[in-house]
Amino acid sequence: MIEFNNVSLRYGDGPTILRDISFSIKKGSFHFLTGSSGAGKTSLLRLLLLSLKPSEGKMSMLGQEISKLDRDRLLQLRRHIGIVFQEFKLLDHLSTFENVALPLRVLGQQPKEYEENVKELLNWVGLGERMHALPNVLSGGEKQRAAIARAVISRPDILLADEPTGNVDPELSERLLHLFAELNRMGTTIIIATHELSMIKKFNYPQIALKDGGIIIR
Amino acid sequence: MNILNFLEKKDISPTPIVPTQTLTSNTLVFLIAIMTFLSALTFGGLILVQKSASAWSSDISREVTIQIMPIEGELMDANLRLAETIAQATSGVSNAQALSIEESEALLKPWLGEELDLTDLNIPRLVVVKLSDPLNADLLSLKNELKIIKGARLDTHDAWRDQLNTMAKTIIISGMLIFLLIVVATLLAVFFATRSTMSSSRQTVDVLHFIGASNRFVAKEFGSRFLRIGLKGSLIGGISAIIFYMLLGFITSSYLPSSSTEQITALFGTFSLSLWDIFAILSLVPIIALLTAYTSRLTVRRFLKQIAW
Ligand SMILES: Nc1ncnc2c1ncn2[C@@H]1O[C@H](COP(=O)(O)OP(=O)(O)O)[C@@H](O)[C@H]1O
Ligand SMILES: [Mg+2]
Numbered sequence: 001m002i003e004f005n006n007v008s009l010r011y012g013d014g015p016t017i018l019r020d021i022s023f024s025i026k027k028g029s030f031h032f033l034t035g036s037s038g039a040g041k042t043s044l045l046r047l048l049l050l051s052l053k054p055s056e057g058k059m060s061m062l063g064q065e066i067s068k069l070d071r072d073r074l075l076q077l078r079r080h081i082g083i084v085f086q087e088f089k090l091l092d093h094l095s096t097f098e099n100v101a102l103p104l105r106v107l108g109q110q111p112k113e114y115e116e117n118v119k120e121l122l123n124w125v126g127l128g129e130r131m132h133a134l135p136n137v138l139s140g141g142e143k144q145r146a147a148i149a150r151a152v153i154s155r156p157d158i159l160l161a162d163e164p165t166g167n168v169d170p171e172l173s174e175r176l177l178h179l180f181a182e183l184n185r186m187g188t189t190i191i192i193a194t195h196e197l198s199m200i201k202k203f204n205y206p207q208i209a210l211k212d213g214g215i216i217i218r
Numbered sequence: 219m220n221i222l223n224f225l226e227k228k229d230i231s232p233t234p235i236v237p238t239q240t241l242t243s244n245t246l247v248f249l250i251a252i253m254t255f256l257s258a259l260t261f262g263g264l265i266l267v268q269k270s271a272s273a274w275s276s277d278i279s280r281e282v283t284i285q286i287m288p289i290e291g292e293l294m295d296a297n298l299r300l301a302e303t304i305a306q307a308t309s310g311v312s313n314a315q316a317l318s319i320e321e322s323e324a325l326l327k328p329w330l331g332e333e334l335d336l337t338d339l340n341i342p343r344l345v346v347v348k349l350s351d352p353l354n355a356d357l358l359s360l361k362n363e364l365k366i367i368k369g370a371r372l373d374t375h376d377a378w379r380d381q382l383n384t385m386a387k388t389i390i391i392s393g394m395l396i397f398l399l400i401v402v403a404t405l406l407a408v409f410f411a412t413r414s415t416m417s418s419s420r421q422t423v424d425v426l427h428f429i430g431a432s433n434r435f436v437a438k439e440f441g442s443r444f445l446r447i448g449l450k451g452s453l454i455g456g457i458s459a460i461i462f463y464m465l466l467g468f469i470t471s472s473y474l475p476s477s478s479t480e481q482i483t484a485l486f487g488t489f490s491l492s493l494w495d496i497f498a499i500l501s502l503v504p505i506i507a508l509l510t511a512y513t514s515r516l517t518v519r520r521f522l523k524q525i526a527w
Contacts, residue, residue, distance in 0.1 A: 049428060051427070051428060071433075072432075075430065075432055078428075078430050079430035083428055083429075085428075089421070089424075089425045089428075091235070091422055091425060093233065093237045094233055094235070095233070098232055098233055101232070102235070102425075102426075102429055103429040103430060105232065105235075106426065106429055106430055106431040106432075106435055107430065111232055150429070154429075154430070
């Protein structure tokens with residue numbers, strides 16, 4: 001489902017952040033992406049989100065070699081990927097409901113079509129009561145769950161999350177991981193960037209570990 | 219202001235993705251309102267000039283005057299009667315009548331004041347000749363026949379009319395130029411406002427891209443916001459301009475002393491705009507709104523092309 005072949009990444013003329021990375025990820029799997037702060041986790045996720053192009057090497061996702069894709073095909077491909085940003089990136093003037101509905105709106109769906117789905121998902125992540133609240137009155141944990149709900153509302157094949165437990169207490173982060181595990185059981189391929197060792201130990205999913213620009217899979 | 223509320227609120231549909239109430243958008247509404255007001259004034263002014271000029275020239279061409287200068291030893295009254303008779307006998311003339319001294323005074327009053335008394339002055343006297351058929355009137359023979367009256371001269375107002383037309387044309391061309399400049403300035407302002415909105419909304423644009431929005435979608439969202447801004451601004455400007463003209467018409471007809479009203483009316487016709495003129499001025503509203511939306515959409519497209527995925 002995801003194939004990296006000798007991928008390297010540099011920002012402009014800066015130092016090489018990721019060097020000669022090769023790995024492959026199967027459909028329906030669950031991986032932690034680990035590494036200390038600054039190791040390049042966010043950068044790798046951006047490659048996976050197709051928001052950065054590799055400086056060298058080849059990557060393919062969902063069976064398509066991405067350097068061969070034009071803008072439109074890239075857009076189509078990206079619609080199969082859901083992302084939870086480290087800093088959430090919710091739109092401040094839209095309610096929780098509208099933030100979560102955004103990916104469907106972008107696909108051209110009308111409120112009538114998505115209303116039920118969005119409400120159901122909000123209830124599932126425990127935000128049913130906070131539907132009409134604006135992001136700046138939500139707690140860190142609520143924002144986190146809103147961001148996750150937005151990432152999965154369009155039922156992506158791949159879900160990427162950047163330190164989703166970084167801003168929340170241990171109890172909530174465990175609940176969030178159960179939520180990801182649930183999504184994974186329903187068939188979503190999941191990659192979670194984190195540097196929280198306790199989580200990694202507890203859940204014991206395979207790791208893609210970043211160190212000195214290279215990777216170790218374990 | 220109900221229409222404006224209607225434009226602002228769209229209860230049925232979801233909140234616009236691009237925030238509608240920001241400082242930039244309010245400033246832009248204000249700016250577009252002013253620009254629309256100015257272009258509507260220019261435009262209305264052009265309509266008035268055009269109307270008065272054509273009213274003048276058609277009035278003038280329906281009329282010629284015979285001027286008789288006072289000359290020692292000539293009997294003015296007899297000459298006036300003779301001129302009337304000659305004129306009436308000319309083909310294409312419907313009527314010829316000498317102006318009495320009182321009528322001459324009335325004509326000059328707006329310019330020279332109420333206390334005017336021409337009785338003692340030796341002024342040229344006029345015979346107004348009305349033409350039934352201005353194109354085929356035999357003015358050449360009239361001119362020849364008038365040679366028998368000493369001091370008589372036929373004034374066909376041709377030079378006057380040519381000058382008037384040139385002046386009207388100059389005014390209209392300058393007005394159009396001003397009008398164009400205002401529109402260009404408005405579009406430039408829209409261009410810069412769009413760019414600044416785009417860069418301050420960079421975060422939103424990125425999020426939209428990351429969740430799978432096409433450039434088309436993003437451009438549409440921004441475009442519809444600017445269409446709304448354009449409509450609101452141009453509506454306020456257009457309506458203010460019409461109110462302005464109505465007030466102006468009202469003031470000239472009821473507040474100014476009558477002699478100045480006469481001068482103004484003599485020069486400009488009445489400051490009244492017909493329904494049709496109001497319609498023409500209001501047609502600026504959608505044009506400016508659409509131009510605004512189109513400009514911002516182009517700007518958004520260019521901005522989106524510049525930012526790589
Ligand atoms: N947009 C960018 N431009 C230049 N350098 C960047 C950019 N983003 C990240 N970096 C650099 O890349 C390295 C890896 O960063 P990042 O991928 O954010 O690591 P992590 O998410 O593991 O903390 C850091 O040294 C960071 O300074
Ligand atoms: Mg990071």
